[in-house]
Amino acid sequence: MNRNMRDNYLNFGDFITKKREEKQKTLREVAKLLGISAPYLSDVEKDRRNPFDLEKLDLLADVLLLSEEEKRVMLDLAGRRRNEVAPDLPNYIMENDYVSAALRTARDLDAGEEEWLKFVEDLKERKG
Amino acid sequence: MNRNMRDNYLNFGDFITKKREEKQKTLREVAKLLGISAPYLSDVEKDRRNPFDLEKLDLLADVLLLSEEEKRVMLDLAGRRRNEVAPDLPNYIMENDYVSAALRTARDLDAGEEEWLKFVEDLKERKG
DNA sequence: TAATATATTAGCTAACAAGCTAACAGGGTA
DNA sequence: TACCCTGTTAGCTTGTTAGCTAATATATTA
Numbered sequence: 367m368n369r370n371m372r373d374n375y376l377n378f379g380d381f382i383t384k385k386r387e388e389k390q391k392t393l394r395e396v397a398k399l400l401g402i403s404a405p406y407l408s409d410v411e412k413d414r415r416n417p418f419d420l421e422k423l424d425l426l427a428d429v430l431l432l433s434e435e436e437k438r439v440m441l442d443l444a445g446r447r448r449n450e451v452a453p454d455l456p457n458y459i460m461e462n463d464y465v466s467a468a469l470r471t472a473r474d475l476d477a478g479e480e481e482w483l484k485f486v487e488d489l490k491e492r493k494g
Numbered sequence: 495m496n497r498n499m500r501d502n503y504l505n506f507g508d509f510i511t512k513k514r515e516e517k518q519k520t521l522r523e524v525a526k527l528l529g530i531s532a533p534y535l536s537d538v539e540k541d542r543r544n545p546f547d548l549e550k551l552d553l554l555a556d557v558l559l560l561s562e563e564e565k566r567v568m569l570d571l572a573g574r575r576r577n578e579v580a581p582d583l584p585n586y587i588m589e590n591d592y593v594s595a596a597l598r599t600a601r602d603l604d605a606g607e608e609e610w611l612k613f614v615e616d617l618k619e620r621k622g
Numbered sequence: 623t624a625a626t627a628t629a630t631t632a633g634c635t636a637a638c639a640a641g642c643t644a645a646c647a648g649g650g651t652a
Numbered sequence: 653t654a655c656c657c658t659g660t661t662a663g664c665t666t667g668t669t670a671g672c673t674a675a676t677a678t679a680t681t682a
Contacts, residue, residue: 393659403642408660416639442594451584452594458601459579465597466570466580468610472593473586475621482596485613493603521629531672536630544669 378443379413385430385440386411399429417444420453506571507541513558513568514539527557545572548581 376384386396397407400422409415417423423444427437445452451459459465472481504512514524525535528550537543545551551572555565573580579587587593600609 392657394657402640404658405643405660405662406641412660415641418640438595438598442591445588445594449588451579451587455587455594455597455601456579458597459583460573460577462607462610463570464607464610465600466573466583468614469583469586469593470566471614471617473583475617477617477621479590479592481617481620482590482592484616486596486599488612488616489599489603489605489609492609493605520627522627530670532628533630533632533673534671540630543671547670 376443377413378417378440378447379411381440381443382426382430383411385432385436389430391430396426396429400425413447417447417453423453504571505541506545506568506575507539509568509571510554510558511539513560513564517558519558524554524557528553541575545575545581551581 386393393407393411394404397404400407400418402418402422406415410417418426423441426432427440432440441452441454445455459469471477514521521535521539522532525532528535528546530546530550534543538545546554551569554560555568560568569580569582573583587597599605
């Protein structure tokens with residue numbers, strides 16, 4: 367959509383390094399605000415360790431003043447790095463059993479982008 | 495809906511124990527078919543250990559001749575026990591980024607059972 | 623009663639993850 | 653040159669998980 371498209375080619379570590387540098391914060395500074403050690407943050411930025419847990423990711427988004435869209439990108443990258451669902455989603459899925467059920471139906475009926483986008487459109491129309 | 499409603503009150507261990515006993519298989523027998531030790535299976539049946547990985551769960555469903563519905567129940571219970579998304583879902587979610595996006599929209603717009611059920615109905619109408 | 627089946631308990635190991643501290647290298651600047 | 657700030661490397665500790673074996677308890681049957 368905009369120039370942020372290029373972010374899609376970054377991994378989680380590169381992404382947060384870039385955002386940190388854009389905001390002119392030092393690694394030690396951010397580490398302190400997150401309550402972790404600088405070497406730990408360094409390892410994560412270098413993509414040698416897993417991303418943090420959701421709590422720290424939320425904090426990081428605040429610290430780096432990420433937009434909602436940037437935050438979603440960050441969370442998707444964190445999920446991808448862990449080879450898991452993006453970490454902001456499990457709670458919503460688990461707490462509502464009809465979501466799991468719908469996901470299975472969609473999967474088993476081979477629902478693709480078209481159907482999911484229509485779902486989103488319907489939602490926006492009705493609720494947004 | 496039917497008598498299987500009662501299964502909803504079981505945990506994963508109880509569920510697979512019950513199904514195993516219904517099918518008159520011994521724990522050792524099932525363990526051997528799954529390629530794991532009997533004590534390990536025992537621990538899982540007693541709900542003292544995590545459920546197995548998806549591969550073994552699939553195998554188990556075959557070994558115990560579970561119906562599709564029973565298998566879904568089993569997978570939901572496995573997810574609940576791990577306090578995670580049911581283990582058959584992450585792949586579908588991760589492989590299709592529009593699914594994650596739709597889940598976030600639904601969450602943020604507070605889509606509830608009604609909206610999700612409508613989605614399922616629409617899908618069935620169009621694809622099923 | 624002895625032998626056999628079955629399930630369970632106890633406890634071990636290997637691997638991995640999340641975190642840390644201490645020490646280092648390299649670039650600016652007094 | 654000496655100092656300081658930045659990021660990085662190496663390696664440690666602690667906890668957790670998936671799996672196992674060996675030994676025990678409990679039925680069942682010959």
